[in-house]
Amino acid sequence: MLPADVERATGRYLAVADRLLPGRIAGFYVVGSVALGAWRADRSDIDFIAVVEGDLPPRRLRALHALGNLTAAGRAVRRVDPAIPGTVNGAFIAVDDLGLPVTTIRPLGSHSGWTVKLGRGFEVNPVVWKVLRDSGVAVRGPEPALLGLDPEPGRLREWNLGQLRGHWRGWGEGLASGSVRRANPGRVLGPPRLHHTVVTGEVISKEAAAEYALDTFGSRWEPLMRAALAHRDGMPVAFAGLLRAAGEFTLEVLAEAESRSTVD
Structure with a gap:
C-alpha cells in the first residue's frame, strides 16, 4: 500500500502522463524512500521507474515534468523551498529494454527536481534496480518480480x-x-x-x-x-x-x- 499522499501525487502525475502520452506508460513503479519504508510527507521525493511503449517526445517529457508536479512546485514556491519535496521524479525506459542487464539500458529520459534529461537517467543503476525488484510498488503494470529484471x-x-x-x-x-x-x-x-x-x-x-x-x-x-x-x-x-x-x-x-x- 502507498501512503495516501503518494497515491494522490502519483495519480495526478499519471493522469497528466496519459493526456500527454496516451497509451504509452505501460508500467509505473515507485522506488526510493517509499519502497524502503522511509518516505516522509513534505520532506521526501517520490521516485519512480516508468516503462514506455513507443517513443518519448522531448517536448512532452518536459511538459509532463512541469504539469505533473504543479502541486509540489506550488507548495515549494510558497515555502521558499528549492528542493521541491513531494516531487514525482524518475526515469523512463523502453518496454523492450526491461530484461536487459541494468548497466546496458539507455534510458529514454528522466527528470529530477528542476532538471529534465534526455537519453539519460542516473536512476537506472544496480542499486535502484535491486530496490525495484525486491520492494518496488507497482502502480501500473505487473508486479516487479514478474518483470524479468537483471540488477546485475x-x-x-x-x-x-x-x-x-x-x-x-x-x-x-x-x-x-x-x-x-x-x-x-x-x-x-x-x-x-x-x-x-x-x-x-x-x-x-x-x-x-x-x-x-x-x-x-x-x-x-x-x-x-x-x-x-x-x-x-x-x-x-x-x-x-x-x-x-x-x-x-x-x-x-x-x-x-x-x-x-x-x-x-
Missing part, C-alpha cells in the same frame, strides 16, 4: 565503490579542506548507505544509514548524524561548524570501504 548483483558492490571513489570523494575532500562552505546536512547519510551496500549487498534507507554509521564508525560521529536526521525531519540545523567533520567522515567511510576491497 555481481556489479552492485563495485558500482557503489565507484560512487564513493568518484562523486563522494570529491565532496568529502572539498568539505575537509574548507573549499566547500555550504552543504545539505542530509547528504552525509549517503556515504554510509553506499558502504552498507558494499559490505552486505543490501540497500537501506537514509535513516537506517545513520544508525549503521554509528555502529560501524563510532559514536564520535553522533553530532553529525543527529544534524542529518534533524534536517530530514525539517528542523533547522546549524551545520557550518560541522562541515569539516562531514568531509572527514565521508573520507573515513571511503577509506574503510577501500580497505575491504583490498582485503577481498
Whole structure:
C-alpha cells in the first residue's frame, strides 16, 4: 500500500502522463524512500521507474515534468523551498529494454527536481534496480518480480565503490579542506548507505544509514548524524561548524570501504 499522499501525487502525475502520452506508460513503479519504508510527507521525493511503449517526445517529457508536479512546485514556491519535496521524479525506459542487464539500458529520459534529461537517467543503476525488484510498488503494470529484471548483483558492490571513489570523494575532500562552505546536512547519510551496500549487498534507507554509521564508525560521529536526521525531519540545523567533520567522515567511510576491497 502507498501512503495516501503518494497515491494522490502519483495519480495526478499519471493522469497528466496519459493526456500527454496516451497509451504509452505501460508500467509505473515507485522506488526510493517509499519502497524502503522511509518516505516522509513534505520532506521526501517520490521516485519512480516508468516503462514506455513507443517513443518519448522531448517536448512532452518536459511538459509532463512541469504539469505533473504543479502541486509540489506550488507548495515549494510558497515555502521558499528549492528542493521541491513531494516531487514525482524518475526515469523512463523502453518496454523492450526491461530484461536487459541494468548497466546496458539507455534510458529514454528522466527528470529530477528542476532538471529534465534526455537519453539519460542516473536512476537506472544496480542499486535502484535491486530496490525495484525486491520492494518496488507497482502502480501500473505487473508486479516487479514478474518483470524479468537483471540488477546485475555481481556489479552492485563495485558500482557503489565507484560512487564513493568518484562523486563522494570529491565532496568529502572539498568539505575537509574548507573549499566547500555550504552543504545539505542530509547528504552525509549517503556515504554510509553506499558502504552498507558494499559490505552486505543490501540497500537501506537514509535513516537506517545513520544508525549503521554509528555502529560501524563510532559514536564520535553522533553530532553529525543527529544534524542529518534533524534536517530530514525539517528542523533547522546549524551545520557550518560541522562541515569539516562531514568531509572527514565521508573520507573515513571511503577509506574503510577501500580497505575491504583490498582485503577481498
